[in-house]
Amino acid sequence: MHIRQLRKVKRHRQLAGAWQQYQNSNCETAWMHLLSRYTSGSHIHGFYQLFWPTMRRRMRLLWTLALLCALIVLIFITYLLAERHQRKLFQTVIADSRWPIRNIAFPVIFVCNKNRLNWSRLPEIGERYNITESQQPLLERVLTAYDALSISHLDVFEALQDQPLETLNHLNFTQIVSEMAWRCEELISECRWQTQSRNCCELFRPRRQQQGVCLAFHELEERSSAETGSGTGIVVRLLLNEALHAPGNREPKGFVLDVVEPGVWSELPISLVPDADTNVGIRAVYHFYDEATYGLPSVQRQCLLDYEQKSDHFQTLLGFKYMLENCLAECQQLYMLRYCNCTLDLFFPPSNHVGCKLKDLPCLAAHNHLLKNFEHHEERSYVAQNESGLLCDCLHNCKSLTLLTDVHKAARRRHLENARAKGSAHGSNRSILLNVYYTKNVILVYRTSLIYSWLDLIDSLKMRYV
Template sequence: MIHPRKDFNFIRPRKSIDKHINKQNLWVHETHQELTPWYVWDTKIPISRSKSEERLGNGTYRQTIKSFSRDLREYLLTSTLHGLRYIGEKKLTWFERFFWLAAFLFSLICAGFFILNVYAKWRLSPMIVSINPENMGLNNLPFPAITICNVNQAKKTVAQRYIRTGTSIDKKLLESLCSTHNDSDIFEDNIAESADWEYTRSFLINITQQCNEMLTSCRWNSNVMSCQDLFNAQLTDEGLCCTFNVVHRDKMFRNPKELNDLNLTFPLPAVDWTPEGGYPPNAPENGFPWKPKGVGTKHGLTLVLDANVAEYYCASTESAGFKIVMHNPTETPKIANLGEIFGPGMEARVIIQPRILDAQSDLQYIEINKRLCLFSDEKELLFYRTYTLKNCEMECEANAMLDLCECVFYYMPKNKSTRVCGKADAKCYENSTQFQEKKRVCEDCMPACTEISFFERITTAPLSRALVRNLAWKLNKTTDYFV
């Protein structure tokens, strides 16, 4: 059935429509309880913000906090540091998370403590001592200097001659050499004035065994050589001794022409070797001090020493034999208290092991009181050209002795103008209290940053009569005497 279209029009009163529109276009302000349009064309009318807008700003701040918390938890869960992932794990209780946080903080505190401790040690001693992985070739290292002394202080025949025909000064000097009494108790004032150094020097040279009597046979680098070409006589704190491979005196002392010492001869060519500088680039292969040609007894020094026991009158030890010390070629040895004792009738083999302290040049920029060593150009000695700890101590003791007694011992470094102590100075140099106080200044001597020292390992065995007959015949000695 078809019906005609009917249009239905709902007509709302105009008044109600206007009222509805007006409510949509107005904000209700609780403060003034009045209606204000949310759009204002007049810019002079102030617009106030509602609490909902203020809550919108606070929401942005909370959103930032939540974002940071989310990123922090993500970092904790993905961090490889031990313990942090447990702090951000939500499945754990608060106590468990707090425990891991406390453990992590404790680990940080301990790590900081140890780091500060290591840093403090580095500040006090900024040097690192390590073993050099590179070996040093023998062509860069000198053979050690060797000083040999017979412990016999006086030959019997010479001592008996002095007792029979010697002067009163000779007898007092012999008593001083062999007695344990102080020189001040032995020498009277009138005799002590005559026993000056020149007289005492001649006495020591005459009564001590000479090097040509001590050294019977010498072989260097498998070559038989004259012992006089290898050794020099030297006055040490043990008396007259024999030295091998000590650097030329022109290379050891600053003013060698002013030295009041024995007349010495050295092999040529002499090389200016120092522990810090080593051998010069243009140094000849056979330059002195000599280098070892290889390892083993065939490339070393072989000696036959004659103790001459029959001539023993008084010794510095309770046995017969020799005192031997190996030292840096640039140093003057002190052998009385440091020498190794070798008895007669024995074969001794000495294995030498060098100990080398080498410092990098960068250490020179570190303060001396922190690195505790000196480079050669940082302290200049008065007598010695090369700075070493032993040379510094020897020179310091000489200066202390010179300040105390206005003289030095005969074995100390000196020049021609320095007076050598005689027996008249015994009361002064035997005053050990004042001398020890003077020696305290020697504590300022520091080790050299580059030093070479030698350690020896000794093995001995008694000589066999059957094996030494041939050698005794070559040396024109009987087998009994040789053994």
């Protein structure tokens, strides 16, 4: 009985082993069949040669070596393509040479008298702020300094170094200077906009600027102009009013003109002399970075977008969008705060920074040589300079408009002599006729893009693998 059971168990084990071997052979046959079907229809060059049933061993070895070499070359080319993509090199090309100028707003025009104040209002100021007779000389000395003040000439306050400034330190001289600044009807007349006569005081409004309180045209209304040529933009007559200037200011007489893009606080000013009619032709160049570059850090891209407020390079004037010029202006404020613990708010829009009092003005004069110039990083190896300047980590905005001005001045001595002989108003009050207009109706547009973007990388890899 026991022997029979042992034989039965042995027979069952043999059957189970045979069944398992049969299943394994079927599985191996299925995998080999699948692999054979894949290799026979594969598009990988030479791969199917390895599995030909009639292929000799020597030929199979040669094909294996050939495939390995091809694989190594493929990996090397892929590495080169990835490295080229990783370098993130840029190229700037002309995107459009005839972009209509009507697509941009006409520039903002600032006009200022080099003598910032109307001295005839000094008695009114004295009465309004209860200036005593003993304080009057100091007030006149302070306002004479303000009369010649600009962001690059803070040294006019050196004359206040040994004065008793505490007696007038309670006064807000930014407010006083704004009240004494030239009004529209005192500085501008004979206005024409787009060949139509206009009321000057409807076009020009007072506005702080880095030359003081000036008059701004077109700051609030961003009107476009498609016409080009002399007389098609803004034409105004600027009145010098030399009889109303501060007697203690011996600086040269004239006007200051600034042409900026809307939204920009200030730019490099243009000096205008009286008795010389001035034509200012404007050309524009537009430069933008395409969207393929937006995924890169601003430092690598070397430009900044409006919404990149978390960038270390993002700083701008309060209430203004990011622009290179606004960043530089804010940088100047921060340097004033660093040196003198205050900022001369006459030059900037209202902000949360502490404004300078009268007793702080000599400190600004002492640091004038450090505040009037900008300096780029690492430029000292290439540029000779006597004084260090402001180091501002400001990047260009990724969509920037550059305004190029061509200034032509024409002296009108004969006209002036005839006007004086006739006793006309302009003969006794020296003036200039200012004409600002577009010279071309098209804009040159530059586009900066990646030389090798991620789409180019994918396309190259696809071409290599197919």
